[in-house]
Amino acid sequence: MINKHKTAIITGASSGIGATFAKTLAKDGWNLILTGRRTDKLTELKQRIVLLYQVSVQTFTADLSVNEDLESFLSVIDKNTTIELLINNAGFGSIDNYFKSNFLNAQQMLNVHITASTKIVHRVTPQMIENGRGAIINLASLSAFFPGPKSYYYSSTKAFMITFSECLHIDLFAKNIKVQALCPGFTNTAFHSRQGITRSKSYILKKLLWRSPQQVVNKSLKSLGKRNVICIPGFFNRLIYTSIKIMPKSLYYKLAARNSDIFFKPIDQQPISKANPLLSPQTGRSQEAVSSQEALADSQEAAVENR
Numbered sequence: 041m042i043n044k045h046k047t048a049i050i051t052g053a054s055s056g057i058g059a060t061f062a063k064t065l066a067k068d069g070w071n072l073i074l075t076g077r078r079t080d081k082l083t084e085l086k087q088r089i090v091l092l093y094q095v096s097v098q099t100f101t102a103d104l105s106v107n108e109d110l111e112s113f114l115s116v117i118d119k120n121t122t123i124e125l126l127i128n129n130a131g132f133g134s135i136d137n138y139f140k141s142n143f144l145n146a147q148q149m150l151n152v153h154i155t156a157s158t159k160i161v162h163r164v165t166p167q168m169i170e171n172g173r174g175a176i177i178n179l180a181s182l183s184a185f186f187p188g189p190k191s192y193y194y195s196s197t198k199a200f201m202i203t204f205s206e207c208l209h210i211d212l213f214a215k216n217i218k219v220q221a222l223c224p225g226f227t228n229t230a231f232h233s234r235q236g237i238t239r240s241k242s243y244i245l246k247k248l249l250w251r252s253p254q255q256v257v258n259k260s261l262k263s264l265g266k267r268n269v270i271c272i273p274g275f276f277n278r279l280i281y282t283s284i285k286i287m288p289k290s291l292y293y294k295l296a297a298r299n300s301d302i303f304f305k306p307i308d309q310q311p312i313s314k315a316n317p318l319l320s321p322q323t324g325r326s327q328e329a330v331s332s333q334e335a336l337a338d339s340q341e342a343a344v345e346n347r
């Protein structure tokens with residue numbers, strides 16, 4: 041882990057990997073600027089962190105797919121001159137049929153994964169250069185290496201984040217700024233239930249493939265600044281990555297076309313309605329299903345933390 045008593049920005053801190061980064065860094069003495077759309081979740085997290093670790097926590101509600109919200113958040117960044125760590129974590133998945141869905145969801149994904157992340161880096165990095173140190177963690181995904189018919193935008197925006205991070209690393213290494221493209225595989229958060237999908241019931245797949253958010257965060261922080269910019273938590277995930285790298289592309293394309301559904305199945309078929317506040321923001325899936333998945337993810341995370 042890097043220096044203490046500095047400020048870290050975490051986008052998408054209201055749940056999952058972002059919330060786990062926030063708790064882990066606070067435990068290590070970091071002050072935090074946290075953002076997400078769900079004010080209640082951010083406030084809850086802030087109260088818990090302040091009580092436990094007595095660090096300063098600033099929360100900011102913003103939908104990073106909306107330009108006005110993004111610009112307001114950037115102005116918060118401008119007011120803070122002690123930012124030493126940026127974690128570009130906000131993101132969401134989607135398994136929409138590309139040709140049948142409207143473009144709104146795709147546009148939101150481009151806005152959050154690419155426009156917001158790169159604009160935030162653009163705003164924060166000059167400050168880090170001036171201070172002579174800093175670190176940037178960009179959340180990509182193992183799926184960046186697995187293009188497939190269910191993830192036109194997800195895989196390609198995450199692939200962008202990997203290349204973008206490598207460009208940053210080449211430029212910023214000599215300026216004492218560490219860069220990482222964090223590529224988790226399946227992680228126990230509400231990420232999948234928010235898309236209306238649940239994980240495979242196969243015990244072996246669960247044991248081999250799934251990680252807790254705490255395991256992902258620990259691996260990320262331990263690897264930051266090490267030799268490799270691309271961080272893939274989990275031995276089995278690294279094995280899959282290596283196998284795919286050496287597999288002939290023509291074989292990969294055939295496998296991907298046939299097997300894109302083996303890991304997931306839909307958990308509910310509720311109609312997508314933007315007007316219904318009980319539905320998950322981007323996908324329109326039931327918030328009850330999301331909450332139960334979040335509760336499960338939280339309890340698994342707590343079990344790992346207490347080990």
Ligand SMILES: NC(=O)c1ccc[n+]([C@@H]2O[C@H](COP(=O)([O-])OP(=O)(O)OC[C@H]3O[C@@H](n4cnc5c(N)ncnc54)[C@H](OP(=O)(O)O)[C@@H]3O)[C@@H](O)[C@H]2O)c1
Pocket residue numbers: 051052053054055056057058075076077078079081102103104105129130131132133152179180181182223224225226227228229230231232234321
């Ligand atoms: N879970 C996995 O298996 C997995 C695997 C590989 C990569 N990842 C990546 O890890 C990151 C974190 O995901 P997670 O697994 O922790 O899922 P999660 O619990 O659903 O967290 C996603 C976070 O992103 C925020 N977010 C989503 N859309 C946003 C928007 N328009 N504006 C602002 N914030 C937004 C959410 O906050 P609000 O809902 O409050 O806005 C939430 O805090 C994502 O970038 C995801 O792509 C996840």
